[in-house]
Amino acid sequence: MTFSIAGYDPQTKELGVAVQSKFIGVGSVVPWAEAGVGAIATQAFANPAYGPEGLALLKEGKTAQEAIDLLIERDEGREDRQVGIVDALGRAATFTGGKCFNWAGGITGEHYAAQGNILVNEETVKAMGDTFENTSRPLAERLLLALEAGQQAGGDSRGQQSAAVYVVKEQGGYLGANDRYIDLRVDDHKEPIKELIRIYHLHQLYFGTTEAENILKIEGEVRQEIANQLYRLEYTDTAQMDEDTLHERLTAFIHTENFEGRELDKGKIDKEVLDFMKSCGG
Template identity: 45%
Template sequence: MTFSIVARSGPAFGIAVASKFLAVGAMVPAAEAGAGAVATQADANLRYRPQGLALLRTGLQSADVVAGLVATDRQRAHRQLGVVGPEGLGATYTGEECLDWAGGTVGDGYAIQGNILTGPEVIEAMESAWLSSPELAIDRRLVAVLAAGDAAGGDRRGRQSAALYVVSPGAGYGGGSDVACDLRVDDHPDPVGELRRLLDVHELFFGTPDPDTLLDLSGELQEEVQSLVTAHGYASLDIWAGVENLEERLVPGKIDPVVLARLRVGDVRNKA
């Protein structure tokens, strides 16, 4: 009922998943910075998530984590599982009673798996997308992999939900957590497309400013910015940015062009 990838990129771990299943993001993914990532699907065993992360914390390799999880599970023939740890190959498992087509593949730092798919071409397209896009940030790369699987046929029953979950040390909002991205599309006719749109919005509000593009907030630009902020009814750029949920893009003495564009687009001085 599901196709997914669990992967590692530098210190980050992530999972992207799509399915003809309501709110698949509530069931499949689990990840912990420094430990690894787990996806449980088919007849999902939600205990695999905390148990898998606990095993990864001990330093076990991905294949040993998978072996440990399924060894005592009497329903393992119906399970599908993907695991990736801090180093080495990912690991995947498909029980012999998972519904066709079902299977997976692994490589250095990734595991891809799916069941009730249109065929093995889904997994092949996902792996090709992962291997051909090392230059992308992990969140973009994972969504590209999901889109490739979807385009290749995906879940043969249709589409309903998708999710993206990424962790990296200190990458959460305000540096207060390790959850860099946690996006879910629970019920939608084009869940992968909608997930990509949500990632664009996430990047707008929570992305890190590119130091090479920052503009000095001085002279005429400073005057323009203050004029725009005042026209919006706020006393300072900080206050306006907080209201607009752009506070993560503020840099003292500088302005992110993304913030400036947003401020100019909403220029109330040009409204009748």
């Protein structure tokens, strides 16, 4: 009742998993990853122990295939399991037990393992692999686009309910305190993949950095637009403000919306912040 893809980016060393299922809160069960170690998707009648135990095996130096072999060797319920693993060198392996409900199977390619069960057809898995192979984007986006392609190709035969994307890299977490770079979930939604992609773009807006081409000088039409938006959003009682007041009110907006990472010097604004202002409800 699930399809997933585990992947690796050799340039950034990021590892991650994206998954969708007709199952509530799939992100709490399927994806596991650790920077410098590997990424694991455990599903079907999922054995959650495959996550931590598989990562421990990878830490010992086992390859993705060796880790799977050892996991299923120890598991009497192996024929009901499905698992995909990518290790820290990008080697990939996948396993589908003989009792997994049709259509069930998986494929591997350079730096990824894609698998699914109770699917409309095998095209779901093939579409995930093709999209991952032929997309030049950050790892999270490649995983999400692969997931979207899998859904468009057929997806889970029972429908949609939840989705998740989990990407790790060294010091990738908040303030560099851990490796949890992207950890986003949609637990119950009619179109969970679309919603997950929407949330991912919000995540990038909040935690991404300002691109040089997006730095706007606060003058002319840009200044008037900012003033109008601050007035519309009730950060001020007039759109007519001097420079200091405009800067003060804009700073209040930026801090309220948690855009400190995109806060620029006085007299400048990130275009993405301005676009967000324009999209906000009053």
